[in-house]
Amino acid sequence: MRKKRLFIPGLPQLIKIQSHNDILIFNEIDDRIEFCKLMSNCLEKYNVTIYGFSFSDSECYFILYSEDFESSSRYIQLLLKSYTFFFNKKYNRTGTLWSGRYHNMPFELNAYLLIVLSYIEKKNSHDEIYRSSYLYHIGKEIEPLICNILNKNFTKARLKGKEYILLNYKLVLKINHSQFFREKIEPYLNQNCLLSTMKSLKYHEDNEDKILKFHPVGRPKKHVFKFNLKENILNFERECGIYFNKHGYQKLNLQFFNKQGELSKDGTSSIISSVKNLLPDNECYFKGWYQYEFFSNELDILEEHYECGSEIIGKSSIVDEVEQIALYWEILSKFGVSSYVHLHINNVGDSKTLLxxxxxxRQYFLPYELLLSDTCLKILELTPELLLLKHPAILSDVVKLAPRMLNFITNDSYFRFERFQSLLNKFNIPFIFDKSLKLTKNINNINYNNNVFCFYSG
Incomplete structure (x- = not known):
């Protein structure tokens, strides 16, 4: 008995079709044009939308959206049957053209459209005509037939939504194929399961009343902590919620995309906008916590991260700061990983210190202005401490002798820092006084791959 295909209303699907015995069925441009014509003609009969496509010589990928399973299934059947008839007649052959059933994978539209689209379009020579929808999506001139395929059956509202999501597509295309693509998209596609954020996965599993997540096949990999397993993230979120809610923190819902349609690289702007919506008039003090998945571009590789954290806005208090760290420590201890976590702290002063x-x-770097680029000059004017991290190689020795912040810290800051350390000791939280910690985030200082939590005080 055949396994029933996974179809979730409201979500697009990635479709993969492969030729029988790797027959070259798309290596000639005329064949690809004919397949595109059939894609367009079949759209007339069924209420189906195509977001993008890609052809190699022996396989085809496309992203398809349909309101119901029947329409999408019949569309693919008609498309494959029509192309088989054309191909067999042209090359005077008989028999099947396709290798068994097609593969499909539903995925979360807002979170993964850009990633799935870039994956299929970068698998092949995307600059070659009628090879993919790449040229269309980067706004270059394209054949009317391709435009017809990709814009057909879009309502005005949905077409506007599609354009909104694709605003950041050129940046996503620049990202090299990473472990994310190899470990997620192909295995998920072959197993016919749902690719989505953990929150959306839980929602759809409750609706469908079945497990939709990916199940690894073969000998399981060794994990250092059980905490790292994907299935424990939801449990981690629930535990965080219990601890934070108990101490008066309100849940914040952050968006995966910002208002410009760009992938969220940092939750700060989302946190601020969420707090503004929740704060009553004439109030400026807020304690909130959040969890969300986001993507960061580390070393030109798109990496998925899961972040859980808290914010206290409108007040700068040592007690509040230590309270947050104590909460993190309690949560990490509950999950049995606190012994692997090392808390590094440093005194970076106050606003007077920074000024x-x-x-x-600025005075120190003034004699070297001629050696600085326009970007570095702007940094010198606004945030000169960044020059210690981003400077021309010729100034390496100069930077080594630059003034250090520890020489400018006020007595008030020293007093606050001493109190901060005494409170950490009171809560039995081990820490390391690390003078090398910098004020700014950078890949050598705070890297999402080895950072359990980072924390910036007022």
Whole structure:
């Protein structure tokens, strides 16, 4: 008995069709044009939308959206049957053209459209005509037939939504294929399961009343912590919620995309906008917590991360700061990983410290202005401490002798830092006083791959 295909209303699907015994069925441009014509003609009969496509010599990928399973299934059947008839007649052959059933994978539209689209379009020579929808999506001139395929059956509202999501597509295309693509898209596609964020996965599993997540096949990999397993993330979120809610923190819902349609690289702007919506009039103090999945571009590789954290806005208190760290420590201890976590702290002063330090740096780098690019000059004017991290190689020795912030810290800051350390000791939270910690995020200082939690005080 055949396994029933996974179809979730409201979600697009990635479709993979492969030729029988790797027959070359798309290596000639005339064959690809004919397949595109059939894709367009079949759209007339069924209420189906195509987001993008890609052809190799022996397989085809396309992203398809349909309101119901019947329409999408009949569309693919008609398309494959029609192309088989054309191909057999042209090359005077008989028999099947396709290798068994097609593969399909539903996925979350807002979170994964750009990633899935870039994956299928970068698998092949995307600049070659009638090879993929790449040229269309980067806004270059394209054949009317391709435009017809990709815009047919889009309502005005949905077409506008599609354009909104694709705003950041050129940046996503620049990202190299990473472990994310190899480990997720192909295995998920072959297993016919749902590719989505954990929150959306839980929602659809409850609706469908069955397990939709990917199940690894073969000998299981060794994991250092059980905490790292994907299925424990939802449990982690629930535990965080219990602890944060108990201490008066309100849940914040952050968006995967910002208002410009760009992938969220940092939750700060989302946090601020969410807090503004929740704060009553004339109030400026807020304690909130959040969890969300986001993508960061580390070393030109798109990496998926899961972040859970808290924010206290409108007040700068040592007690509040230590309270947050104590909460994190309690949660990590519950999951048995606190012994693997090392808390590094440093005193970066206050606003008065920073003002004096920046003035000192500007004066120090003034004789070397001619060696700085326009970008570096702008940095020198606004945030000169960044020059210690981003500077021309010729100034390496100069940077080594630059003033250090520790020489400008005020007595008030020293007092606050001493109190901060005494409170950490009171809560039995081990820490390391690390003078090498910098004020700014950078790949050598705070890297999402080895950072359990990062924390910036007021």
């Amino acid at each position: 004096c330090y920046r003035d000192s740096l």
